[in-house]
Amino acid sequence: EVQLLESGGGFVQPGGSLRLSCAASGFTFSSYAMSWVRQAPGKGLEWISGITSSGGSTYYTDSVKGRFTISRDNSKNTLYLQMNSLRAEDTAVYYCAKRHSTVTTFDYWGQGTLVTVSS
Amino acid sequence: QSALTQPASVSGSPGQSITISCTGTSSDVGGYNYVSWYQQHPGKAPKLMIYEVSNRPSGVPDRFSGSKSGNTASLTISGLQAEDEADYYCSSYITSSPLYVFGTGTKVTVL
Numbered sequence: 001e002v003q004l005l006e007s008g009g010g011f012v013q014p015g016g017s018l019r020l021s022c023a024a025s026g027f028t029f030s031s032y033a034m035s036w037v038r039q040a041p042g043k044g045l046e047w048i049s050g051i052t053s054s055g056g057s058t059y060y061t062d063s064v065k066g067r068f069t070i071s072r073d074n075s076k077n078t079l080y081l082q083m084n085s086l087r088a089e090d091t092a093v094y095y096c097a098k099r100h101s102t103v104t105t106f107d108y109w110g111q112g113t114l115v116t117v118s119s
Numbered sequence: 120q121s122a123l124t125q126p127a128s129v130s131g132s133p134g135q136s137i138t139i140s141c142t143g144t145s146s147d148v149g150g151y152n153y154v155s156w157y158q159q160h161p162g163k164a165p166k167l168m169i170y171e172v173s174n175r176p177s178g179v180p181d182r183f184s185g186s187k188s189g190n191t192a193s194l195t196i197s198g199l200q201a202e203d204e205a206d207y208y209c210s211s212y213i214t215s216s217p218l219y220v221f222g223t224g225t226k227v228t229v230l
Contacts, residue, residue, distance in 0.1 A: 035219070037165075044122065045157070045165065045208050047219035061217035095164060104212035105155040105170040112164060 002026040002108045004096050009113030016086050016117070022079040022096030022110055030054075030074035033099040035106065036081050038092035046092075049081065050099075064090075086117045123148060123209055123222035130228040131199045139225045141192040141209030147220050149190035153212035156185055156194045160205045168207075169194060196227070204229045 008020040022034070035050040049070040050059040058070050069082040079096050093114050097106035124142040131137040141148065141156075148154055154172045157165035167176050169185035172192060182197045192211075196203055209222035 037219075037221075044224040045210070045221040047210075047217055047221065050218060059216070059218050100170070103170050103174075104153045105167060105210075106157075106165075107167050107170075107176065109164040109166070 002098065004098060004108060004110030006094065006096055006110045006113040009094065009115045011116045011118065012086055013119055014087060014117055017082070017084045018086065018115060020081040020083065020094055020096075020113060020115075022081075024077045024079065024096075024098070027098070029072075029077040032101060034072065034079045035097045035099060036070060036079075037095045037097050037106070037109075038090075039095070039112070040089075040092040043092075051079070083115070086115075088117050091115060091117045120147070120213070120215075120217055120220050123211060123220055125207075125209060125222040125225045127223070128226045128228065130230055131196075132230045133199055133201065135199050136195060136197045137199060137227065138196075139194045139207055139209075139227070141194070141222045143190050143192075143211055143220070145190060147211040147213050148187065148192050148209075151212060151214075152187070154185065154187060154192040155210045155212075156183075156192075157208045157210065158203075158205050159208065165208065199229055201229050203227060 003025045005023045051070045067085045071080045093112040095112045096110045098108040100107045156169040159165045172187045173185040
């Protein structure tokens with residue numbers, strides 16, 4: 001059974017940093033591209049970052065480029081999101097999502113971790 | 120890149136059919152057959168319901184179907200059931216940043 005378990009969320013002041021983790025199990029983690037998708041309270045979904053299966057290529061939406069860094073450790077079956085210079089508008093539930101092997105869609109999602117940025 | 124446009128809410132009675140629209144542009148929905156639909160119950164993670172416009176993953180009831188015409192994709196739920204009450208989001212893969220764009224979301228209410 002595919003499982004994705006996010007952790008690392010919490011309360012942080014503006015300008016602060018957090019590192020999110022997503023522990024994967026139930027599939028060959030190193031074979032799949034992964035992404036982070038966030039959802040602000042009461043709002044819709046927003047794709048923010050993706051990484052290829054090897055970690056060789058990374059992608060970001062403009063609003064987080066230069067502040068967030070996606071990475072992965074295939075030996076630990078774990079996806080990461082380092083978030084720096086956090087802003088109030090980064091407050092959201094952050095989901096990790098597994099990309100399907102051949103189809104451009106996300107076939108499994110974690111339960112999410114809440115990040116609150118506030119003074 | 121703007122979010123895809125969905126109606127804020129759609130409702131129907133049990134057994135009825137409803138359709139949710141997802142309107143984009145030729146740069147996203149109209150340009151690729153990479154439209155997906157996700158179901159999200161309150162406090163839960165999104166669940167994939169439709170991929171590549173009209174394909175259902177295994178385990179998704181055939182009451183759910185997808186289609187596309189021009190820049191608008193649609194999700195139809197036939198034989199509406201109480202457990203279908205949830206938020207639904209469309210999504211399109213695009214080849215430029217931000218790679219994936221989501222719809223504004225539609226709340227489905229079963230009357």
